[in-house]
Amino acid sequence: MSLEYSLYPGCVATTREIGYELAVRNVYDQLDIKLNKVDDFSCCQPACLVHSIDYVKGLALTSRNLAVAEELDLPMMTLCSSCFGNLSRAKYMLDTNPRLKEDVNKLLGKAGREYKGTVQIEHVVTTLYNDYGKEKLGSDIVNPLSELNVAPFYGCHIFMPAKYSDFDDPENPVKLDELIVTTGAKSIDYHEKTSCCIGCGSFFGKVSEEASVRLAENIVRSAHEKGADCIVTTCPFCIMQLEIGQIKLRERDMRFNIPTLHYVDILGLALGIEPEDLGFDLRRINIDPVISKL
Amino acid sequence: MTSRDKSDFNTKELEEAIRKMHSEVCDQCGKCTSACPVTKEIEGFNPRQLVTKVALGQIDELLAEEAIWTCTTCLKCRERCPEEISPYDIILVLRNLAYRRGLNYPVGYDDFIKGINERGYISSPQQMRTRDGERVSRVNLGLPEPQVPMRMNAFKGNLEELLKAGND
Numbered sequence: 001m002s003l004e005y006s007l008y009p010g011c012v013a014t015t016r017e018i019g020y021e022l023a024v025r026n027v028y029d030q031l032d033i034k035l036n037k038v039d040d041f042s043c044c045q046p047a048c049l050v051h052s053i054d055y056v057k058g059l060a061l062t063s064r065n066l067a068v069a070e071e072l073d074l075p076m077m078t079l080c081s082s083c084f085g086n087l088s089r090a091k092y093m094l095d096t097n098p099r100l101k102e103d104v105n106k107l108l109g110k111a112g113r114e115y116k117g118t119v120q121i122e123h124v125v126t127t128l129y130n131d132y133g134k135e136k137l138g139s140d141i142v143n144p145l146s147e148l149n150v151a152p153f154y155g156c157h158i159f160m161p162a163k164y165s166d167f168d169d170p171e172n173p174v175k176l177d178e179l180i181v182t183t184g185a186k187s188i189d190y191h192e193k194t195s196c197c198i199g200c201g202s203f204f205g206k207v208s209e210e211a212s213v214r215l216a217e218n219i220v221r222s223a224h225e226k227g228a229d230c231i232v233t234t235c236p237f238c239i240m241q242l243e244i245g246q247i248k249l250r251e252r253d254m255r256f257n258i259p260t261l262h263y264v265d266i267l268g269l270a271l272g273i274e275p276e277d278l279g280f281d282l283r284r285i286n287i288d289p290v291i292s293k294l
Numbered sequence: 295m296t297s298r299d300k301s302d303f304n305t306k307e308l309e310e311a312i313r314k315m316h317s318e319v320c321d322q323c324g325k326c327t328s329a330c331p332v333t334k335e336i337e338g339f340n341p342r343q344l345v346t347k348v349a350l351g352q353i354d355e356l357l358a359e360e361a362i363w364t365c366t367t368c369l370k371c372r373e374r375c376p377e378e379i380s381p382y383d384i385i386l387v388l389r390n391l392a393y394r395r396g397l398n399y400p401v402g403y404d405d406f407i408k409g410i411n412e413r414g415y416i417s418s419p420q421q422m423r424t425r426d427g428e429r430v431s432r433v434n435l436g437l438p439e440p441q442v443p444m445r446m447n448a449f450k451g452n453l454e455e456l457l458k459a460g461n462d
Contacts, residue, residue, distance in 0.1 A: 011415045014440045018422055022435045042414035042443035047367045049406055049416075052386060053393040055308075061410070064443075085369075160369035170373050196331040201366030204400035211335035211366075279435065281424040 003131055004034040005077035005122060006069050008087075010236070011043050012200075013079045017236035019279020023264045024079055024124065026277045030268075031132060031140065035077065040068045044083040046200050059100065060107035062090040066121075067113040075120035077127055081235035082200035084123040085157030088165035091121060123158065124264060125234050126167065129175045134182050142272045144184025147293040150266065151188045151223035151231045151258075152176040155238045156196045170194065176234060179263060183270035192222040197245075199237030216245020220256045230259040230290050232266055243284035259287040269294060305394055309353070312387050317349040319377050326371035326381050332364050339364050341371045341381035348384055357392045363400050414443035 013021045028035050044062055045051060051058030066087060069076040078084045094101040095117050105114055128137060154176055159167040168175045173194065177187040197219065198212040220242060223231050233239045242260045249256065261283070268278040269290075280287055326341040327333050333340055339361045347356050356362060365385045372380040393399055409416055419440050421429040432440065 009441065011417065015415060015417045015419045016422065018419075018430070018432050018435055018437060021437055025437070037438055037441060039441050040443055041441050043410050043416055045410075047382075047386060048365075049403070050410070052363075052389040053399065053403065055386065055390050156368040156370060161373040196366050196368035196370070198331070198366045201368055202364065203406065204402040205360075205363065207332060207336060207364045207366060211332065214335050215331055281426070281428075282422050282430065283425070286425065 002032045002034060003127065004036065004074055005127065006038045006041075006072050006074045007035040008038070008041050008044075008065065008069070008076045008078045008083060010078060010080040010083040012236040012240070017240065019282035020079060020236050020239075020262050020264070023262060023268055023278040026273055027264045027268045027271065030271050030273060031137075033127070033132065036072070036074065038068065038072065038076075041065050044078075044080075044086045046082055046086055047089070048200075048202050056100070056103050057107065059090055059093060060104045062086055063094060063104050063115045064108060064111065064113060066091060066119045067108055067115045069121075070116055070119045071113075075122050077122045077124065079124060079236060080200075081123065081155050081158035082237055084121065084167075085160070085164065087121050091117070091119060092164045121165070123167070123234065125158070125175055125179065128263075128267075129179055134178060137179070137267075138182050141182070141184060141270045143270050143294065145266060145270050145294065146184045148183075148185040148266070148290065149188055149227055149229045150180045150185045151190055151226065151228035152180055152193055153197075153219065153223075153231050153233045153238055153242070154194050155199075155233065155235050156194065157200060158234055176232070176263060180232060180266070183266050185266060185270075188223070188226045188228050190222045190226040190228070192219040195219050197238045197241040199235070199241040212241060213245050213248050216242055217249055217254065220246055220249075220258055224256050224258060228258060229293060230261055230266075230287075232261050232263050234263055236262070240284075246285055257285055259283065259285050259290045261287065261290065266290075305391065308387050308391050308394075312348060312353065312384060315348070315379060315384050315387075316377070317345045317379055317384065320345045320349060320379055321377060322346070323376065325374040325376065326379075329370035329374050331368060331370075332366055336364055345379060345381055345384065353388070353391070356388055357395060357397055360398075362388045362392065415440075 009021055045058050050061055154173050159170045162170050180187040202208050239260050246256050265278050324342050330341050362385055369382050372382045406416055419432055421431045
């Protein structure tokens with residue numbers, strides 16, 4: 001039986017990282033994994049937005065998506081680490097706090113919905129690693145990326161804290177590394193691979209303006225020093241921060257120009273999918289150094 | 295009580311929530327601060343000190359500080375605390391309290407909430423540029439229409455209330 005999920009694309013893939021949604025759809029088509037469009041999902045509400053000024057309304061907005069997924073009786077698959085983290089956090093909070101669940105369900109009830117607690121939340125990495133399986137994925141590879149040195153970038157929201165989602169060990173994660181190795185590429189260990197990029201953590205003030213560029217510098221420099229040909233992320237926010245950060249760093253005479261890709265991008269290449277069908281024209285950093293190593 | 299105090303979760307409960315976070319058991323080990331990406335880059339933000347101030351009951355002082363709005367919600371402090379104190383959760387509650395008391399919050403919040411109120415997303419689908427400068431939309435890539443949230447009306451009322459309160 002082939003795998004099937006409700007696709008939860010989230011704000012960034014829907015509105016800006018459209019090449020990512022294209023790559024996911026084409027890769028999952030090729031793997032014969034069914035992704036259903038759901039005409040009712042909305043923003044997951046990162047904790048820095050409505051949660052920060054009204055905790056219960058923020059949680060209700062997040063949980064509305066969980067209630068929609070429960071009605072469809074299929075696991076929901078997110079494209080974004082922050083969506084995965086925020087939805088998993090809401091599930092944890094409601095499942096462990098009956099008073100909060102009651103308050104949230106009062107609000108959801110006004111929209112004719114109820115959060116029950118049956119939802120299953122997945123991410124691209126968990127569907128490929130846990131459900132499809134590394135071995136099967138390995139047997140699908142037609143174009144091993146054996147010349148490519150890849151720096152995996154996990155970011156933070158996908159697995160912190162571990163009690164929300166049990167995605168992987170937050171201090172020593174392996175799943176993205178192993179999926180990279182499955183494509184035939186080499187996975188590089190480097191210091192900043194679980195750092196915060198600030199993409200989906202703070203949209204306002206000097207944190208988003210100044211600190212985000214310096215954090216991007218730390219991350220990219222760390223990958224560069226270990227000889228990375230490219231950085232691979234699990235999140236459309238992370239990829240934007242690392243690409244736009246590198247562009248801003250050029251103004252400070254720092255030219256790293258390390259191609260930054262989504263995991264499905266390198267998987268797609270290894271599956272023999274054409275670069276334009278993976279949205280490569282839309283990458284903000286030139287990806288020729290990756291293509292030349294194929 | 296200010297006009298912002300409209301949620302079912304009232305101010306007293308939020309204050310109680312902070313007390314239940316057990317900041318008084320903090321060992322002052324500093325793992326939260328050494329893990330914090332903001333502490334490294336921005337002066338004046340230190341989760342260990344923040345937990346101490348909460349333990350000493352200096353809530354009013356904290357609420358007035360801009361620092362509570364600089365957390366990037368990466369959750370590393372919560373992950374690494376050996377006493378399972380969560381500076382992250384303390385900060386979220388402090389932000390809720392500051393908002394209710396009518397204190398300043400960052401410029402930009404209202405626009406984001408307005409956007410979610412109107413579209414269900416934080417922004418509208420945009421045309422993206424290729425590296426050759428060509429503008430590309432979802433339609434050009436053959437992607438389906440974006441998913442649109444339905445039955446949002448009930449939330450609209452709630453969010454409008456929130457927005458109005460924020461503009462006091």
